Amino acid sequence: xxxxxxxxxxxxxxxxxxxxxxxxxxxxxxxxxxxxxxxxxxxxxxxxxxxxxxxxxxxxxxxxxxxxxxxxxxxxxxxxxxxxxxxxxxxxxxxxxxxxxxxxxxxxxxxxxx
Amino acid sequence: xxxxxxxxxxxxxxxxxxxxxxxxxxxxxxxxxxxxxxxxxxxxxxxxxxxxxxxxxxxxxxxxxxxxxxxxxxxxxxxxxxxxxxxxxxxxxxxxxxxxxxxxxxxxxxxxxxx
Numbered sequence: 001x002x003x004x005x006x007x008x009x010x011x012x013x014x015x016x017x018x019x020x021x022x023x024x025x026x027x028x029x030x031x032x033x034x035x036x037x038x039x040x041x042x043x044x045x046x047x048x049x050x051x052x053x054x055x056x057x058x059x060x061x062x063x064x065x066x067x068x069x070x071x072x073x074x075x076x077x078x079x080x081x082x083x084x085x086x087x088x089x090x091x092x093x094x095x096x097x098x099x100x101x102x103x104x105x106x107x108x109x110x111x112x113x114x
Numbered sequence: 115x116x117x118x119x120x121x122x123x124x125x126x127x128x129x130x131x132x133x134x135x136x137x138x139x140x141x142x143x144x145x146x147x148x149x150x151x152x153x154x155x156x157x158x159x160x161x162x163x164x165x166x167x168x169x170x171x172x173x174x175x176x177x178x179x180x181x182x183x184x185x186x187x188x189x190x191x192x193x194x195x196x197x198x199x200x201x202x203x204x205x206x207x208x209x210x211x212x213x214x215x216x217x218x219x220x221x222x223x224x225x226x227x228x229x
Contacts, residue, residue, distance in 0.1 A: 004157070033217070042118075042204055042219040043158070055214040090157055092217075100165045102148055103217060105157030 002027060004106035006091050012112045013081050019111060021076040025093030026104045032074040033103065034066060035090040043090055049074050050096050078111075086113045116141040116209040118220035126226045127195045135190040135223045137205030146208035147188040149179055151201045152222070158204060164188060175199070195227045 005024045013019050025032050031050045035043035045058035049068035063079045072093075078085055088110050092103035117140045127133045139145055146165055150158040162173025169181045179190045188205060205220045 035219075042120075042221045045216060045218065048214065048216070050214070056211060056216050092158075100146060100163070102150075102160040102163055103158075104160070105150075107155070107157045110155075 004091055004093050004104050006089075006106035006109050008109060009107070010110045010112075012114060014114055015081055015083060017081050018077065018079045019081060021078075021089050021091075021109045021111070022073070023076070023091030023093075023106060024073045025091075029093035029095050029104065030072050031094045031096035032068060032072065033092045033094070034074070034076045035092065036060070037088040037090055037108070039087070046076070081113045083113050086111060116207050116216070116218045118205050118207050118218055120203075120205055120220035120223045122223050123221075124224040124226060126228060128228050129197055130194050133190075133192050133195045133199070133225065133227070135203050135205075135225060137188045137190065137220060138186050139188060139205070139207045140186065141207045141209040143209065145186075145188075147179075147181065148206040148208070148217070149173065149177070149188075149190050150204045150206060150219075152204065153201050161190070161203075195225075197227045197229050200225055200227045 003026050007022045033048040034046040037043045046060050048056040052068045065077045068074045088108040090108045091106045119138045148163045149161040152158045164171050164181045172178045177192050202222045204222045208217045
């Protein structure tokens, strides 16, 4: 039973460029959340997708956008990259029908903006 | 707005001694509380949760946590620390906004177990 998988593992981009990160949720999970974890910080909630729609959003600018596909996989897009976007981006999945289930995390994508 | 506070950046404990990692929370309604652990260059792994019932919950790897409603705390504990417990620990609270759940994490506490 595969857990949450994220790709790529590492990514180096230049300021102003655009990036797409990908996530496949754990089997049986239909809800995907994205988090940004800067060095030395806790994960910060970016947004959550359920039934292919963004349901919740944290305090992130519109440069951060996402998508969820019918198979529940998800993408995170970041436009006009800034140096401050350098972080570990974590995808987490959960079964949307229950609120007591913990989040299952992937190992993240390490994004470096130069 | 919901929030989590982890007042200690780092906790140092000798191997074999008991450990406590502190967490306090703020959320509307009944709290759903979680502890996660993160090893270097990895995602977060679930340790334990409190939803309802007994205030002392047991989780993975011998960890347990004590829920205290009056103090809005959810401290992580282990009777005897192992060197392999050294990692980053995150407390989290789940609340609702607009009918959908949202999980908020603390800043994390680095646990260092000294041989």
